[in-house]
Amino acid sequence: MAGIQYLGKRCPFSSNCPVFHGTLIVEKAPLMLIKNVFCNRGIKGWKNCVRFQLAETEDEVPSTATPYKKQ
Numbered sequence: 075m076a077g078i079q080y081l082g083k084r085c086p087f088s089s090n091c092p093v094f095h096g097t098l099i100v101e102k103a104p105l106m107l108i109k110n111v112f113c114n115r116g117i118k119g120w121k122n123c124v125r126f127q128l129a130e131t132e133d134e135v136p137s138t139a140t141p142y143k144k145q
């Protein structure tokens with residue numbers, strides 16, 4: 075099913091991620107590019123995202139963390 079396939083490729087933290095929702099602006103790249111490179115790319119993309127790495131290993135993710143920096 076297409077829906078399930080899509081969910082499998084989108085980052086599991088996306089629903090609570092301010093980068094994904096565009097409320098935390100990343101100056102380095104446009105949001106569409108970030109989503110293509112990290113958020114919607116499946117595990118290979120997520121693993122390259124610093125914010126994802128923090129979400130997996132830390133109890134709290136700094137509010138300003140992005141795919142490129144810890145805070």
Ligand code: SF4
Nearest residue numbers: 085088091113123126
């Ligand atoms: S890949 Fe990174 S930026 Fe994208 S939704 Fe997941 S934690 Fe947020």
